[in-house]
Amino acid sequence: MMLPPKYIKEIEKYAEKKKLTEKKKQKIIEKIESLYKRFVYDPEEPIGIVTAQSLSEPATQMTMRTYHFAGTAGIQVTLGLPRMIEIFDARKEPKTPTMTIYLKKDYQDIEKVKRVAEEIKEIKMKDIVLSTTIDLTELWIKCKLDTNKMKEYNIDIEKLPKKIRIRGIETKIENNNILKVVYKKDDIRGLYKLKYSLLESHIKGIKGVSQVVVNKEQDEWVISTLGSNLKKVFNIEGIDPTRTTCNNIFEIYDVLGIEAARNTIVEQAKFTMEEQGLDVDIRYIMLLADLMTVDGEIKAIGRYGISGQKTSVLVRASFEETKKHFVNASVKGERDKLKGAIENIMMNQVAPIGTGAFELVGSIPKTKKAEKTKSEKPKKTEKTKSKKAKKAESKKKTKTKKS
Amino acid sequence: MPKHEILSEEEKKELLERLKIQEKQLPKILDSDPVIKKINAKAGDVIKITRNSPTAGKSIYYRLVISK
Structure with missing residues (x-):
């Protein structure tokens, strides 16, 4: 087994710093490798259950001690348990969609930002x-227009009438600070409605982004927003598209793909946990994120996602909505092959977990009888035997590899 | 975003042999995925993804392109 590249790099760094000889370095690597082996999960160990426990225990804690912040410069986002539920339920729209926008190096000037x-x-x-x-x-x-604000927002008064896109009206500028809108229809009620749609009409910027806050984060200007639209932000000059992110997982999935979405799930879940002062090993979150994205789409964990789409009837029934699954399965005539852990526990059989997942494979000892038959038909039997043994062996190996 | 690469036929064969699995046992990626469109991969290709892992430094993942 090999150590992950990160550890090897760290060891090399240390060796360079302490000026160790090649021999000593190799010794350190060997020692760490043997330590590392001890912490690796064994093949077929049920890590899913370990993951579930490691994540749900702190989540229970979270409900009991949710802190609230007030007065911090920034944007209020959903945090704590509600946010965790949002992530793992794969909600299409988070309650508070936000973006964190990073800028290119030549835009690190407060005016430009x-x-x-x-x-x-x-x-x-x-x-x-x-x-x-x-x-x-x-x-x-x-x-009556606020000319000071218009200057601040950099809006040209002459171009304003063109930006209002409502049918059946005529717009004019009077006295340089009054916008007159004439309604062409003879309808008083419509006029009131027009007033609202006029005030809500989009003039500038990206739709849906209601708040923008500029912050300094370690010698760098960062813009955080409330409301998100990644596609449009990527088109704006000066932003760094390689680091700019948002917390809407589905938006990331649409714009950047499934791998980026997986990364966002990991990042967001880790961030939410850490923010609450909880320390969960990132490997568990990574496993969960991998499971959510394994089919190329983002799937929720729970009734409508992973748990509801399992192949075994008994497993689905044991989770939620028992009757529904049994009725549907009997109508369709589904079969349960009893291959998973849960089904076998139900059936009181050895479940394919840990040592239960393996079967002994050995070559049959050659008895005198077998040798006799061998001598009668020497080539055929030998071939078939070895083929069978090989198949069984490869099966065993795949099981080990998978885990 | 991690790096995506298309595996050649030989690499794909070698991979499946090494892991002793069938193509369909690999994790999937849809052909409507923006990255897949960008690198012009087709359904049936295997994509090698080099992730920046916080625990291992770098980790390699494979996905099979499928059409929905």
């Missing part, structure tokens, strides 16, 4: 309007 942040933040009509007046007889709406 602010400009990028401005470009991202969604600005609606209501953000730049001071007051509105409605004339019911002439059917128009006048919006």
Whole structure:
């Protein structure tokens, strides 16, 4: 067995620092390798159950001591148990979608960062309007514009009428600070509706991004947002698409693919755990993330995901909705091959876990009788025998490898 | 995002031989995946993924491209 490359690198670093000879270095590697072997799970050890326990014990703790923060500069995100449930249930939209946007090196200037942040933040009509007046007889709406804010947001007043995309209206600028909207239809109720859609209309930025906060994170400017749209952010100049992420796993899956989604699941789950002061080995989270993404799609853990799609009827029934699964299975005429651990425990048989997963494979000792038959038909029997033995052996090996 | 590479036919054969498994036992990746589209992989290809693992430094994972 080989050590993971990370350990070898670390050993080499240490050796270089202490100026060790090649012989001593090799000795260290050997020693660590033997230690490492002791901590590796044995083949067919039921790590799924160990994972479930390692994750759910701290999750139980989490419900009891959820801290709340107040007054920190940043954006309020769902944390703690609700967030864990969100991740492992593979919800399409998190409650608070956020993005963390990193910038390229030549954009590490506060002015430039602010400009990028401005470009991202969604600005609606209501953000730049001071007051509105409605004339019911002439059917128009006048919006008094906040010119200071418009300057701040870098919006050109001349281009404003073109940005409002509502049918059946005519827009005009008066006195350089009033937007007059004339309604073409003769409908008073529609006019009120128009006022709302006018104030909600999108002027600038990325749709859905309601808050933008610029923070300094270890000599680097980072923009965090509330609301996410990765596809559009990637098109903005100056951002670093290799590090920019969001917490919406499905969005990552759509934009960057299944492997990136897996990484996000690991990162987000680890972050949520750590933030609560819980220390779970990352390997368990990685195993869970691998399981969620093994079929190329993100699957939830639970009734509608992994547990509900298992092949064995008995396993599905033992989890949730027992009746439903039995009825459906009997209608379809499903068969249970009793190959998994749970089914065999139910049947009171040796379950394929640990030593139960292996069977003894050995060559049949040559008796005098066998030798006689061998001499009669020497070639055929030998061949078939060895083939069978080989097959059995390879089966055993795959089992070991899989685990 | 980890590095994705398409395995050649020989590499694929060697891999399946080494792990003593069949193609369908590998983890899957959909052909609609953005990365798969980018590297022009087709259904039936095996993708070698080099991950940056926090525990092992680097780890290699394989996925079979399937069409949904």
